[in-house]
Amino acid sequence: xxxxxxxxxxxxxxxxxxxxxxxxxxxxxxxxxxxxxxxxxxxxxxxxxxxxxxxxxxxxxxxxxxxxxxxxxxxxxxxxxxxxxxxxxxxxxxxxxxxxxxxxxxxxxxxxxxxxxxxxxxxxxxxxxxxxxxxxxxxxxxxxxxxxxxxxxxxxxxxxxxxxxxxxxxxxxxxxxxxxxxxxxxxxxxxxxxxxxxxxxxxxxxxxxxxxxxxxxxxxxxxxxxxxxxxxxxxxxxxxxxxxxxxxxxxxxxxxxxxxxxxxxxxxxxxxxxxxxxxxxxxxxxxxxxxxxxxxxxxxxxxxxxxxxxxxxxxxxxxxxxxxxxxxxxxxxxxxxxxxxxxxxxxxxxxxxxxxxxxxxxxxxxxxxxxxxxxxxxxxxxxxxxxxxxxxxxxxxxxxxxxxxxxxxxxxxxxxxxxxxxxxxxxxxxxxxxxxxxxxxxxxxxxxxxxxxxxxxxxxxx
Amino acid sequence: xxxxxxxxxxxxxxxxxxxxxxxxxxxxxxxxxxxxxxxxxxxxxxxxxxxxxxxxxxxxxxxxxxxxxxxxxxxxxxxxxxxxxxxxxxxxxxxxxxxxxxxxxxxxxxxxxxxxxxxxxxxxxxxxxxxxxxxxxxxxxxxxxxxxxxxxxxxxxxxxxxxxxxxxxxxxxxxxxxxxxxxxxxxxxxxxxxxxxxxxxxxxxxxxxxxxxxxxxxxxxxxxxxxxxxxxxxxxxxxxxxxxx
Numbered sequence: 001x002x003x004x005x006x007x008x009x010x011x012x013x014x015x016x017x018x019x020x021x022x023x024x025x026x027x028x029x030x031x032x033x034x035x036x037x038x039x040x041x042x043x044x045x046x047x048x049x050x051x052x053x054x055x056x057x058x059x060x061x062x063x064x065x066x067x068x069x070x071x072x073x074x075x076x077x078x079x080x081x082x083x084x085x086x087x088x089x090x091x092x093x094x095x096x097x098x099x100x101x102x103x104x105x106x107x108x109x110x111x112x113x114x115x116x117x118x119x120x121x122x123x124x125x126x127x128x129x130x131x132x133x134x135x136x137x138x139x140x141x142x143x144x145x146x147x148x149x150x151x152x153x154x155x156x157x158x159x160x161x162x163x164x165x166x167x168x169x170x171x172x173x174x175x176x177x178x179x180x181x182x183x184x185x186x187x188x189x190x191x192x193x194x195x196x197x198x199x200x201x202x203x204x205x206x207x208x209x210x211x212x213x214x215x216x217x218x219x220x221x222x223x224x225x226x227x228x229x230x231x232x233x234x235x236x237x238x239x240x241x242x243x244x245x246x247x248x249x250x251x252x253x254x255x256x257x258x259x260x261x262x263x264x265x266x267x268x269x270x271x272x273x274x275x276x277x278x279x280x281x282x283x284x285x286x287x288x289x290x291x292x293x294x295x296x297x298x299x300x301x302x303x304x305x306x307x308x309x310x311x312x313x314x315x316x317x318x319x320x321x322x323x324x325x326x327x328x329x330x331x332x333x334x335x336x337x338x339x340x341x342x343x344x345x346x347x348x349x350x351x352x353x354x355x356x357x358x359x360x361x362x363x364x365x366x367x368x369x370x371x372x373x374x375x376x377x378x379x380x381x382x383x384x385x386x387x388x389x390x391x392x393x394x395x396x397x398x399x400x401x402x403x404x405x406x407x408x409x410x411x412x413x414x415x416x417x418x419x420x421x422x423x424x425x426x427x428x429x430x431x432x433x434x435x436x437x438x439x440x441x442x443x444x445x446x447x448x449x450x451x452x453x454x455x456x457x458x459x460x461x462x
Numbered sequence: 463x464x465x466x467x468x469x470x471x472x473x474x475x476x477x478x479x480x481x482x483x484x485x486x487x488x489x490x491x492x493x494x495x496x497x498x499x500x501x502x503x504x505x506x507x508x509x510x511x512x513x514x515x516x517x518x519x520x521x522x523x524x525x526x527x528x529x530x531x532x533x534x535x536x537x538x539x540x541x542x543x544x545x546x547x548x549x550x551x552x553x554x555x556x557x558x559x560x561x562x563x564x565x566x567x568x569x570x571x572x573x574x575x576x577x578x579x580x581x582x583x584x585x586x587x588x589x590x591x592x593x594x595x596x597x598x599x600x601x602x603x604x605x606x607x608x609x610x611x612x613x614x615x616x617x618x619x620x621x622x623x624x625x626x627x628x629x630x631x632x633x634x635x636x637x638x639x640x641x642x643x644x645x646x647x648x649x650x651x652x653x654x655x656x657x658x659x660x661x662x663x664x665x666x667x668x669x670x671x672x673x674x675x676x677x678x679x680x681x682x683x684x685x686x687x688x689x690x691x692x693x694x695x696x697x698x699x700x701x702x703x704x705x706x707x
Binding site: 009010013014017023027031038041042044047048316318319322323354355356357358359360361363364365377380381383384385389393394397398400401402403404405406407410421433434435437438439440441442444445447448449450452453454457458 | 469471473474475476477478479481482485497499500501502503505507508509510511512513514515516517519520522523595599600606607608609610611634637638640641642643644645646647648649650651652653654655656657658659681682684685686688689
């Protein structure tokens with residue numbers, strides 16, 4: 001097996017589950033959000049038709065990306081926005097740096113952008129003397145704790161309020177033991193207010209970008225993107241190539257689905273459209289590829305570019321709920337992260353498509369109908385063929401395939417349940433097998449069904 | 463009507479009673495059943511682990527064993543779904559297609575093909591239904607909680623025909639048990655946590671038995687119940703539907 005050098009999902013998840021009370025709380029909190037999503041979906045007329053429409057619109061976008069991107073670029077320019085193309089994370093980071101450097105800006109405020117997390121922008125800029133503050137509350141908390149977000153919509157859902165109180169006590173000087181969410185939010189708000197007022201540059205992501213008009217839409221509940229953007233003299237938007245919708249009217253489909261799928265809200269508190277710079281302001285937009293065009297070229301996996309980053313697949317995934325987002329060791333976590341990550345670095349993320357039972361709940365909640373669990377299955381095939389699974393597993397699979405392909409070998413392998421208990425990877429009866437750590441295995445009956453059938457039914461027929 | 467009885471490898475070896483119940487139930491309902499004695503496995507253990515390319519031997523053998531029946535019926539949603547979605551043959555592609563189109567999981571065969579509307583069965587117990595994910599989201603045996611639509615449940619429809627049986631209402635009616643094939647050992651901690659949480663749901667709501675159209679889920683849950691010395695038992699749905707008065 002090729003060594004991947006990262007701690008695996010299974011080990012990280014096991015660590016999270018060790019604190020059973022916290023793991024139960026995490027599972028319950030996300031299940032509650034899943035239930036809110038269900039209520040919302042059930043009270044929205046034609047919910048399933050909306051999902052069909054959203055999926056079809058996105059299919060159109062990824063099938064005609066080239067045309068829409070050029071249309072979008074032309075309209076951005078018409079609106080007075082400066083446009084950049086970045087092939088990868090490094091190019092993206094250099095572009096942001098050059099924009100800030102040209103204006104002698106050393107501090108920037110950033111609203112939520114998974115793309116810049118993916119690009120490690122904060123670290124890149126900090127190494128060059130530029131400070132970045134994440135202004136989304138959850139991301140702000142994660143930044144203080146020097147930890148990546150665990151969830152794309154709820155960045156610190158794996159932390160309990162007491163842990164956040166402790167962080168605020170250490171870093172923001174709040175009273176020890178303070179864990180009231182409202183009180184803590186007030187403290188963060190005061191700190192952030194000062195940041196908004198003093199930063200000359202603000203960077204946001206984009207939830208949607210409209211090719212027809214050259215505008216982009218940012219959805220937040222906290223208004224932090226707006227505070228940053230409206231007070232800045234330099235506004236930067238970093239967006240992935242796939243964020244386009246063809247026309248403004250299509251937003252009616254996506255804005256109806258996004259927040260309902262994410263949290264069960266009818267719509268985010270703010271859905272802000274940005275189109276033109278204010279007088280005296282500069283607007284820059286960076287279109288980032290970073291593996292997206294490669295994904296578009298992978299036929300079995302290209303539908304994952306439809307993702308609108310609502311996080312519904314995370315909230316519904318039992319593996320995610322039990323094991324938490326950070327166990328996925330990737331910027332985008334959960335089921336969607338597990339199908340996006342191998343496209344970026346197959347060696348590093350070879351374990352992720354296996355961190356699923358293939359239960360299929362993710363595909364059912366997906367507002368753009370990405371075939372997530374089918375893609376997990378398909379990634380497993382690619383990863384095994386490329387040699388990124390353990391040799392021991394490959395060997396046991398070969399032995400199994402040999403026995404199961406031949407009725408004679410199968411029969412010879414042992415009578416009455418012995419074959420299964422000796423060969424199936426999860427049933428092998430020794431104490432080193434993880435099955436037996438917390439579970440028993442049925443002992444195996446006196447005779448198999450096949451043996452019973454030959455004795456009884458076949459005789460009957462004679 | 464002749465039905466080829468498909469008994470998955472682990473059911474054959476570990477749960478012969480479920481297989482016998484399937485056979486007897488079908489016979490009671492007037493179906494001619496033949497069990498091709500040379501069958502082994504559907505190939506799913508390899509395929510789900512990323513080794514579908516090693517399962518061609520299983521595929522060819524399956525086609526050899528199950529060609530020529532009106533229907534193929536198996537008491538395992540997961541294995542049936544695997545055949546439906548992945549069976550292919552280089553030597554007999556048409557036969558493979560026919561098999562994919564004529565294979566049924568036991569419950570759906572009873573409700574959709576035989577259109578069973580009464581059963582001569584009795585099982586005076588409180589029963590919790592574990593929806594196997596492959597049965598639910600793959601074969602659509604019941605309405606999935608994520609989708610908007612009219613509620614229905616083929617397993618519950620049949621269980622409601624059994625005298626004395628009381629279905630318990632679960633808090634999370636279609637949450638995965640965490641078995642997931644080799645997932646159950648590769649991700650032992652998460653797998654067991656998921657299984658334990660399902661057991662808690664059934665226990666809390668008063669189930670004496672947990673039943674399912676899939677024994678792989680039940681094998682995993684049984685392992686947890688047994689280790690925890692729980693009084694709750696697992697039972698395949700065929701055994702309940704075949705439980706005589």
